[in-house]
Amino acid sequence: MVFSGDALWILVGALVLDALVGDPDWLWRRWPHPVVWLGRLVATGDEFLNLERWSDPVRRAAGAVGLLALVAVALASGYAIEVGLRALPAGLLWLALAASILLAGRSLYDHVRRVDLAFAAGGITAARHAVSMIVGRDPASLDEAGIARAAIESAAENVSDGLVAPAFWFALLGLPGLVAYKAVNTADSMIGHLSPRHRAFGWAAARFDDLVNLVPARLSGLAIALAAPAAGGRIGIAWRVMVRDAGIHRSPNAGWPESAMAGALNLRLAGPRVYAAGPVDEPFLNPEGGDATPRDIDRALRVMVAAGALHAALWLGLALALGW
Template sequence: MALSDSLLTLSLALAAEAAVGYPNRLYTAIGHPVTWIGRLIKGLDRSLNRESWPFRQRRIAGVLALLVLLTVTGLMAWTLGALLRPLDLMGLLLLAILASSLIAQRSLHEHVAAVSKGLRESGIKGGRAAVSMIVGRNPQSLDEAGVSRAAIESLAENFSDGIVAPAFWLGLGGLPGAALYKAANTADSMIGHRTPRHEAFGWAAARFDDLVNLPASRLSALLIIMAAALHREASPQDAWRAVRRDASHHRSPNAGWPEAAMAGALGLRLAGPRVYGDVRVEDRWMGDGRAEAKADDIDRALALYRTACALLFCLAAGLALLAWFIAH
């Protein structure tokens, strides 16, 4: 697929997903690409991750599992693209619809907005119930400020790996690029953990996910800073300052970039010490504002997020137009 076609596919996919998301009826009927990828990962985990094997052998098995996952996913996506490409405009539209399922603008907004709604309508109990759907930390350990910060942190981090990253690889590599990214990201979320079962087997998935998210995390921070410049109550200068000072101190090589940008833009402190299950994680703070976030701050973050998504679409459409002019 030519770069101009993949960028046009990206523009159409972003617009389609923002408009309708992934319909619940479709999910009920056939599932979702992520659930299909997840089944393959579970199968590979069951068959190749043997607890009786030594650490080095399990790490090699994890590398093999990742290669199998990427090969199967890439071949299926490439085949779909090859079948649809001869259909010209209709094929392009169908490709865009397929690709839109790999982007999560609408669902992320809905899940984070539900936390704000839960806090407003049902207090801390409602906020904890809603935030438990999007974060892995123990919701019972969170007060209202903790719930609000968790929702904003999830919004910032998932803006990068749920929207900007698949969009980046879709624009660069068409449907196969986005599908391969989604496979790698799903593998990281399922097996890329430092647990007795997955510390060795999930090592390759975790490291590869860090690598493929590098460009998107930086672009996400830039989009948030640009969005802050368009909002009167946000500060692009503080967002830029927080990214330069704090992003590299996050335990993730990528999550700190959008989180620091969001924290600085909103005048908040994000990340910091928090509890996952029964384990307390002593992370550095992102931003130097107030830690006492509330539902209003979630709404402010969502407003920045919507603007950043619009800027991403404008960037994709502008690059598609430029690539078309160059090609013709």
């Protein structure tokens, strides 16, 4: 299925459906989203395989076994669903719809947009609440610039995690690859952090998530840099900031789209911040840039939309080149 013609056309259809429809709240209030089911599997593994009486090496090994089981279930489920959908009348359209459910471009846009709207409607208090829905930082510690930075960084990072990476793995491995990617990404978000409970058990999830995002993160940074003119930025500056600053981010992947966004908007991003687990002291990306303001959130959204359009155009071009 690697970059096959019909897979790419299905992917293009899924990207269009995600952009137009996104994740309708009315549907997922009545039925759990597939990511919720994946989260329940992760939580079950955390409950039964992450025992405090075990030593760190044993918990690390248990985390790796749990991750392998999670990925195996995701691959098998994705394969069964794909085979079943392809057997239906208009099966490729159903498959595009299924894939669109696991893309999060429109959902990301809507969540970041709510932060922008919250500033206008309710000021900094409302904006703190809105941004707490998309980042793990302590909202009480955020001033206006901190809220704007958090929203913009979330937009940049999730261009990769929510759009480019799942599309990449669908193009490579079809629906099994997409479901497996979402499983790994969900595991990383739930257990792949340095809290005392998950430092050892979540190690495998965090490292594997780094691996599966290695190529998509760099593609996302490139797309954001190329989209800089959508917000009045310059491609060359965004590119230079990305190449220079991506490596100073604590994440081997998030630094690429975030530093590209910093250069595209001429803002300084990242820097010191406070999470529930405590403060994080990091250098700024593009430290010579200005402080973020609420109006910069709208600029970031314009870059995000343009980057998403460039990304979809890439897959459309490959589909046309390969044919049906």
